[in-house]
Amino acid sequence: MSDRWHSIKILKDLCLGCTHCLRNCPTEAIRVRNGAAEIYDVRCIDCGECIRICPYEANCIYSDSLSMIRKFNYKIIVIPESLSLAMSYIGCSYEDFINSLLLFGFDEVWEEGIGGEVYLLTLKEILKEKRDTLITTACPPVLRLIQMDFPSLIKNISPLNSPMDILAFYLRKRNKDAGIFYLSILSAKVTTVRNPIGIKDSPYDAVFGLREIFTNLNFDKGKAVKNFESRVFKSGRVGAELSIIGGESKFLKDFDVLSVDGIWNVKKVLEEMENGKLPDLKYLEARSCLKGCVGGLSLFNLNPYVAYFKIGKFLQERKSLFSEVVKNEYQKFLDDEILYLSEAIVPRPRYVLSKDVRTAVEMMRRIEEIYKILPKLDCGSCGAPSCRALAEDVVMGKAKISDCKFIKTEN
């Protein structure tokens, strides 16, 4: 899989070429060209901020086709707990939804948090030994941001597979021939299945977006499924709470953990870490979406704070701390292939102007020269997110100074 693969696609027909996404992209990955937004693939971290801000729904998230599950005899789907919220929006209970998945043809349904429980239990042991700060692997845009903007922090990334991957690697060991699928509510996790970080191949065979599920599933209520109890695997409270910010820190309360949510806030905290301002920090729980994964439900215009409030009730109903699987089979997870990242995470600096320092210096000098004559309004009318970004694009040969509306009128 190419490292340029991303799950967010812009629908050019619907895009007006306004500047909402342009200016709300944390990595300045978007440009408006010829009246429509474009994404610079090397800069996109799949955080989904552009999807959330777009007033015209001019972007969509890739999904594999549900029909592909037919290729497998035995089908297992992993779902995030935050789905429970989405269901209330279509007037379907969570139980009925899981029931519908089984009726559709999935043989087993597993909640992602089960992997989270194993992640946290293992992490706790690692943190006891480790002196440096570790950064969570649960949120892929955070990892991509580090690869791009904070490569000096790569060494701080937790050595563990993400919760969703820990679970899938375990399921793969348990049932070698099964098809293993992930139902994603977020752009970021679609990308991480297609284009994983720190492992060669994703343990998932396919990833489905919410839209794909909603348009194909029959939400038959009350139709009983055989052996429902033995085919549905639910997480305990510890695992389910990984869907909200603070879930990790709650479990790791004996350590100095900083919890930060919202990609812009994450950027600031990583900046502080890089500047050596957080020397005593043990663990960074960072989530790209406000209030954690639950705040990222991208198909609904759901406020993250409302989502966080609503899922609280759902989480309280989980009386047991750990899932039955983890209680009974934790030992079976203790396998390096299940627990640990197998490949080095490489830096992908997006800023470097040229591999040759002298050329880069010359370009930098021209960027500063151009920047000085730009109006510094950061209005976005030129198609770049800021005056400085335009200056850089001009020097990189991707834009012209005359793209600036103000310079045009003055001449």
Place this chain on the structure above:
Amino acid sequence: MSAPIFVEKFKVKGRDFRHGGEASSKIKNILKRLGFPTNIIRRVSIASYEAEMNIVAYANKGTLTLEVFNDKIRIIADDEGPGIPDVELAMKEGYSTAPPEIRELGFGAGMGLPNIKKNSDWMNIETEVRKGVKLVFEVHIS
């Protein structure tokens, strides 16, 4: 001595904690664009942040200048302010003359200069009491 291949100067205001750190952040962004190794950038960032915050916390105003050479990065922190009466003492970890209101902001722990020394390959301080400080440090690119 050869001339720097790139120079950029940033103004730093004294007591402006809201914008304190911006100059060193800009320096870091320039170095990232020039493609320097991450460990070099990290060391320059930490040291230039400390130098900038020293100006913000103690001086009336000053400048932070980035000079890029083929084999090293030099930062010059030049300020107009009270100066440092005893440089040797100021270099000791934990020694600080910061008043309580600055300590309350999380600065003035007496780690600034020692931290700059730790993260640089060469440093020099010229200072005159009631005039200011000129702090120069270099990180070598091996």
